[in-house]
Amino acid sequence: MSDHDELAEQRRKNLKLIHFSKEDQTITESEKPKETFADVGGLEEVKKKISMNFILPLKQPEVFAAYGKQAGGSLLLFGPPGCGKTFLARAVAGEIDANFFHIELQSILSMYAGQSEHNLHDIFKKARESKPCVIFIDEIDALGGSRHQMRQHHDRMLVNQLLLELDGLQAENENVFVIGATNTPWYLDSALRRPGRFNHLVFVPPPEVAERQTILELKLSGMPLGSLNLSKIAAETKHYSGADLEQVVKDAVETAMERTFEKGEIQPITQEDLKKSAKGRKATTLEWFATAKNYATFSDVNRDYQIVLDYIKKHGVRA
Numbered sequence: 001m002s003d004h005d006e007l008a009e010q011r012r013k014n015l016k017l018i019h020f021s022k023e024d025q026t027i028t029e030s031e032k033p034k035e036t037f038a039d040v041g042g043l044e045e046v047k048k049k050i051s052m053n054f055i056l057p058l059k060q061p062e063v064f065a066a067y068g069k070q071a072g073g074s075l076l077l078f079g080p081p082g083c084g085k086t087f088l089a090r091a092v093a094g095e096i097d098a099n100f101f102h103i104e105l106q107s108i109l110s111m112y113a114g115q116s117e118h119n120l121h122d123i124f125k126k127a128r129e130s131k132p133c134v135i136f137i138d139e140i141d142a143l144g145g146s147r148h149q150m151r152q153h154h155d156r157m158l159v160n161q162l163l164l165e166l167d168g169l170q171a172e173n174e175n176v177f178v179i180g181a182t183n184t185p186w187y188l189d190s191a192l193r194r195p196g197r198f199n200h201l202v203f204v205p206p207p208e209v210a211e212r213q214t215i216l217e218l219k220l221s222g223m224p225l226g227s228l229n230l231s232k233i234a235a236e237t238k239h240y241s242g243a244d245l246e247q248v249v250k251d252a253v254e255t256a257m258e259r260t261f262e263k264g265e266i267q268p269i270t271q272e273d274l275k276k277s278a279k280g281r282k283a284t285t286l287e288w289f290a291t292a293k294n295y296a297t298f299s300d301v302n303r304d305y306q307i308v309l310d311y312i313k314k315h316g317v318r319a
């Protein structure tokens, strides 16, 4: 399996929070995510934004009421692949004692034609009946991603349904929170970006050096470890995504396990194992930055992506 397939497969495994049964077209919910913000390395700015928008309004509604603000609303997370958008959304669910509805558009779209809108409506209906709740629409880019005529027609209907649902929430949105996630916000139907819908963009950047160290620590915790200098590995993995780092750890674990089988007793993961596996992987975020830069430079009339250009400049991304 290629890295990409592996990641996609892993994602699929992780993300079946809502499961669609093809036979009866019903939606069943599975367990609540157990990740919390403590499991997400770094991303302090993003966590703060999510806290202000989603978590505090639920924990301290009186503060928001005092300022005449209603708890509820939407955010659109965007950024390079593997940097924690989906992970974060799951952590939001773990962080608050709210119902969490995970909508994977890809799986809604792959259902029978004409059923997609129906499914979407059902989820939103159920969500509205289960307040407080977080509705997470992952991989929103699945909409309009196909050039196929038929698909386009269905996508269009699904976009329209999504617009209807989001506007419906505006009327009775108290304690309903919507998080969208995408790699390619510039492809989103502009109607989805209007005020009251996904007009609030939040950039989820690759981890910085200290965050990379935290992620490595998180992924290695509970394993047999030799004496490690993780700050060194973190320094050598510039631009690596969280998912890239996870892969680095997995490779190192594999090496240590092989050694264990050879020697017949548990072998710790060494600095050399990590160093070697880090060298064997590449940062997968750079390609994204190249594309994003293109959009930010040539088609960003609202200057939505200035933050990406600033990031590229500040971090010396060669995109």
Ligand SMILES: Nc1ncnc2c1ncn2[C@@H]1O[C@H](COP(=O)(O)OP(=O)(O)OP(=O)(O)O)[C@@H](O)[C@H]1O
Pocket (backbone or CB within 6 Å): 011, 039, 040, 041, 042, 043, 079, 080, 081, 082, 083, 084, 085, 086, 087, 088, 181, 182, 183, 207, 215, 218, 241, 242, 243, 244, 246
């Ligand atoms: N900040 C982080 N802290 C801890 N783990 C992380 C972090 N970022 C990413 N990861 C790890 O990388 C994996 C992939 O992250 P995730 O699926 O959330 O990325 P994504 O931004 O949703 O990517 P995509 O755009 O491809 O959907 C996660 O399962 C998690 O283990």
Ligand SMILES: [Mg+2]
Pocket (backbone or CB within 6 Å): 085, 086, 087, 138, 139, 181
């Ligand atoms: Mg994701």
